[in-house]
Amino acid sequence: MERRSKQIRSAWAWALLILLAQGAMWLAPLLGGTEWAVEADSALMVEEGRKLVALTFDDGPKGKWTTKLLDGLGERGAKATFFVIGAQVADDPDKVRRMIAEGHEVGIHTYDHSTALTDLCRADFDAQVGRTRTLLTELLGDRTFLVRPPYGAIDESVRTWADAPLILWSVDTEDWAKMNVEQEVACILDEVEDGDIILMHDIFPESVEAALQAVDALHERGYYFVTVSQLFEERGIAMEKGKSYSRAPAR
Numbered sequence: 523m524e525r526r527s528k529q530i531r532s533a534w535a536w537a538l539l540i541l542l543a544q545g546a547m548w549l550a551p552l553l554g555g556t557e558w559a560v561e562a563d564s565a566l567m568v569e570e571g572r573k574l575v576a577l578t579f580d581d582g583p584k585g586k587w588t589t590k591l592l593d594g595l596g597e598r599g600a601k602a603t604f605f606v607i608g609a610q611v612a613d614d615p616d617k618v619r620r621m622i623a624e625g626h627e628v629g630i631h632t633y634d635h636s637t638a639l640t641d642l643c644r645a646d647f648d649a650q651v652g653r654t655r656t657l658l659t660e661l662l663g664d665r666t667f668l669v670r671p672p673y674g675a676i677d678e679s680v681r682t683w684a685d686a687p688l689i690l691w692s693v694d695t696e697d698w699a700k701m702n703v704e705q706e707v708a709c710i711l712d713e714v715e716d717g718d719i720i721l722m723h724d725i726f727p728e729s730v731e732a733a734l735q736a737v738d739a740l741h742e743r744g745y746y747f748v749t750v751s752q753l754f755e756e757r758g759i760a761m762e763k764g765k766s767y768s769r770a771p772a773r
């Protein structure tokens with residue numbers, strides 16, 4: 523009898539332990555600062571007065587580095603915008619499908635990054651921008667694909683032919699030249715302000731690592747990572763075709 527009641531008591535103790543563990547699991551996201559920021563990163567949950575920033579990545583998708591970046595952004599709940607190279611999308615269409623499925627934005631860089639858009643005649647411009655738009659539309663459906671002109675080079679022809687808003691940047695990490703995680707993170711943390719668009723490239727391991735470290739540091743500072751379109755929408759700015767945009771601070 524004594525033994526049996528001991529067994530019952532220990533069964534109750536186990537049940538209580540399991541309940542407590544489950545409670546802690548549910549409570550953790552509510553108590554932990556980082557987890558909470560991750561939850562709130564969705565633009566739909568952005569409250570007025572929040573600091574917003576748009577991370578943008580050019581020249582991808584590129585194999586495992588883009589995958590590592592998507593994994594890291596997913597873990598952190600941060601959204602980003604990818605200005606892709608059409609030829610690389612054709613080689614790896616699942617990567618851009620994943621971007622859209624995970625709440626990121628996909629825009630057009632060029633088809634093969636051969637030269638600045640300002641150097642091109644109409645036919646060659648269409649072979650870079652139009653061809654990439656057609657490919658993305660086939661993969662992702664009909665939607666607005668913002669255009670990031672290489673080197674930020676824009677002239678009247680580019681404005682007229684792009685058939686989309688042109689997205690520049692306000693924080694240039696120069697990651698392609700630095701190739702140094704610490705320096706790139708420092709650059710972002712020193713320069714970033716509310717409404718900024720940060721330029722990086724998801725084709726270098728250093729850039730991917732720096733971007734994820736910067737997300738963690740800026741989450742701590744109360745920043746929320748949204749796509750370029752979400753940033754302008756949240757700020758009440760209707761982007762127009764042929765116009766260029768480099769940041770969207772609160773007004």
Ligand code: NI
Nearest residue numbers: 580581631672
């Ligand atoms: Ni580029």
